[in-house]
Amino acid sequence: MTPLINHYAHPTHFMRVSGIALPWLAVASIVALAVALYVSLFVAPEDYLQGQTVRIMFLHVPSAWLALGGYVAIAIASVTGWIWKRPLADVAARAIAPTGACFTLIVLLTGSLWGKPMWGTWWVWDARLTSVAILLLLYLGYIALWNAIEEPTLAARAAGALAIIGVVNVPIIHFSVSWWNTLHQPASVLRLDGPTIHPTLLMPLLLMFAALSLLMVTITLARMRLEILRRRTRMLRLRSAQA
Amino acid sequence: MKAFVALLSRDLGGSQLGAGGLGVLFFLAVVVLLPLGIGPRGDVLAQIAPGILWIAALLAALLGLESMFREDFETGALEVMAMSALPLEAVVLAKCLAHWLACLLPLAILSVPCGLLLHLSVGESLGVAIAMLLGTPAFSLFGSIGAALTLDARRGGLLALLLVLPLSMPPLIFGSLASGGEGSVSSLLLGTGLSLGALAVAPFLSSAVLWTRLRA
Incomplete structure (x- = not known):
């Protein structure tokens, strides 16, 4: 197994x-995206309570999974890069970040588009919402740190440390925000996980998750290739400057 | 121990002194500007005073982060410190302590008269000060991680602020909850716990990050 991984x-x-x-x-x-969009926009039935707005959820929920999953993936890639000194792992971690940040932004935007008709407000300082907003901040800090340090290996170490600290910190932030929220306002009755979801609504959700995951993998691979090419160009420039 | 004290007094007399003074000015400016922006109504001011004092203290602490390692790194003094008999973790701890003594201890003391100016009672103002004494060490300690990460980064000070902000949200939440009102004792304990947790973790993390830079 290990020689195979080393090879690739x-x-x-x-x-x-x-x-x-x-x-x-x-x-x-x-x-996959076309199929998932068709199913969630035309095939899936309206919800008896939420009406057409339920269709926002088909994009919102998978994006939330990918936003969180992307951050965890960055942390795993960073640990791999740190311990086994694999430059490709650092490249992967860097490549995931912008896509993950985009999904976090999509979660926030679709969430407030859904919240306006359903809750009557664009935003509440609910523990979950606040945690996602902080996740976006973590993503932005991570991307900014990569961009701020010129030398790739140094940037990889610093950004990797930040990702690992961040992933440990996410549960602490979530806990403290819940604590803060429950003391400041009565427990929210607005919950997404009410009754168990009906199969006709679950189907488009899973289709969309599969499509967006594919999309994320594709974009990540493309960005990884771009980063490798960028590093090669940088090496060539440095060499020609030395010569 | 002697080296630790020497390092501490060097930082207190030098790089952190200016940052601390700036932080005090910033803190006082917030307190003076707040009633001008919000209006002079005592009940409104008293309600938001603990939170505002905490936010001002956090931002003032972040102002001082840039002077924690940067100058020593650029002059090469940090490398000498890393090679000395004192472990780098202890160097980080000394720098955190210097940052806290210069930037946050004066604010914790000043929060008593400032609280009174913002229509808090004497007891409430003392509550804010005690919560700050116990909770703000987490700002210096978590801050050292941000300062270490942005050691030679472009616009490092601003970047350190962005990186440390999510880390300092839990201490901010428990700190301002601990400054009076119901549940303040448990929040005070949680805030103190965060400071102690940061004390156990942050010096090691920061020195690990600094080592990656010093070896290069």
Whole structure:
């Protein structure tokens, strides 16, 4: 297993394999996204309480899973990069971040679009909402730290440390925000997880999750290739400057 | 121990002194500007005073972060410290202590008269001060991680602020909850617990981050 991973963790092999896989993945994610959009917009029935607005949830919920999952993936890639000194893991961590930040933004935007007709307000300082807003802040800090340090290996160490600290900190933030919220206002009756979800609504949700996951993998691979090329260009420039 | 004290007094007399003075000015400016912006009504001011004092203290503490390691890193003094008999964790701890003594201890003391100016009672003002004494060490300790991460980054001070902000939300929440009202004792204990937790974790994390920079 390990030799196999070592083999594909080498940037040259990665570039070759990902170059072959990327067009297929791109086509697959476009098709999957089209199917998932069609099912969630036209096939899925209206909710008897939420009406058409329930369709927002088909985008909102999978985005929330991917926003959180993306941050955890960054942390895992950072640990891998730190312990086993794999540059490709650092490249992956950096490549995931903008997509994860976008999904976090989508969660916040679709959430407030849904909240306006359903709760009657764009935003409440609910523990969950606040935690997601802080997650966006964590993403932005992570991206900014990568951009602020010129030397890639140094930037990888610093950003990796931040990701690991952040992932430990997320539960603490969530706990403290819940504590703060429950003391400041009565427990919210507005809950997303009311009755168990009906299969006709679960189907488009899972389809959309699959489509968005494919899309995230595709974008991440493309960004990883871009980053590797960027690093090679940087090395060439440095070499030609030294010569 | 002697080296620790020497380092502490060096930082207190030098780099942190200016940052601390700036922080005090910032804190006082917030207290004076607040009634001008909100209006002079005593009940409104008293209601928001603990939270505002805490936010002002947090931002003042973040102002002082840039001077924690940066100058020593640029002059090479940090490398000398890392090579000395004192472990780097202890160096970080000394710098955190210097930051807290210069930037946050004066604010905890000043929060008593400032609380009175914002129509808090004597007891409430003392409550804010005690909560700050016990809760704000977490700001310095978590802050050291941000300062270490942004050691040679472009616009490092601003970036450190962005990085430390999420880390300092729990201490801010428990701190301002601890400054009076119901449940303030349990919040005070939780805030103190965060400070102690930060004391146990932050020096090691910060020195690990600093090592990656010093080896390079």
